[in-house]
Ligand code: NDP
């Protein structure tokens with residue numbers, strides 16, 4: 001089928017994407033910081049689908065780690081057909097004056113700079129083969145800023161802008177770029193945002209039916225199934241009860 005690279009495959013959307021692409025016959029490169037989870041997923045994919053898996057344990061915030069881990073993969077793995085730039089997080093929910101600078105750094109370094117570091121390694125491989133598809137996971141937060149979302153929303157607006165820039169860069173090389181902007185989906189996202197506060201995390205998804213990681217993985221897979229001459233550039237997907245980043249009908 002081909003090779004797919006999914007960043008942040010140890011949880012949530014990334015894990016569901018890795019499983020989905022493996023189930024469709026792709027070889028997968030999975031990445032994340034939690035080594036034991038990568039190993040467990042690798043075993044699961046091999047056992048369940050006979051998938052060839054390359055597990056790469058690195059932090060997307062660290063440019064030299066990215067260049068070393070990803071840049072050094074065996075030649076046969078460099079023929080990546082699909083890159084899913086998914087690794088990311090929200091940290092905290094505060095006004096700018098009350099926001100933590102460490103949280104800002106984590107979000108900007110992961111969601112924006114990490115995505116760029118990974119893409120910069122993979123883009124030349126796709127360019128030289130004049131084929132490929134980069135899927136960047138943005139958010140409804142890219143499209144509308146919600147109260148106390150400031151820096152997280154800014155990082156996702158950056159993903160939106162970077163996706164448009166990539167599309168232009170890669171146009172002559174026939175490499176597709178799609179930004180997918182999901183709304184509320186129940187993953188580890190809110191546990192991470194609220195630093196392990198389970199009550200706060202659960203409250204985010206009360207009163208409506210959120211999307212699952214699988215719902216989003218199905219959309220990611222779908223955009224890769226279109227005819228070669230068709231490219232979805234930008235896609236917003238939300239639960240039925242969510243109109244946009246700040247309007248959810250919880251009745
Ligand atoms: P999860 O917290 O469930 O998963 C996040 C993944 O990103 C993990 O695999 C984590 O791996 C990885 N990750 C985070 N930081 C780093 C890092 N520095 N280096 C490498 N990997 C990292 O969240 P989701 O699946 O929900 O989120 C995935 C993406 O979707 C994010 O970009 C998020 O902003 C976006 N999103 C989420 C929405 C939601 O409602 N859930 C809605 C819209 C967008 P590890 O910790 O092992 O490194």
Ligand code: 8X3
Nearest residue numbers: 139140141183184245
């Ligand atoms: C994640 C969706 O609305 O919690 O990007 O920020 S939201």
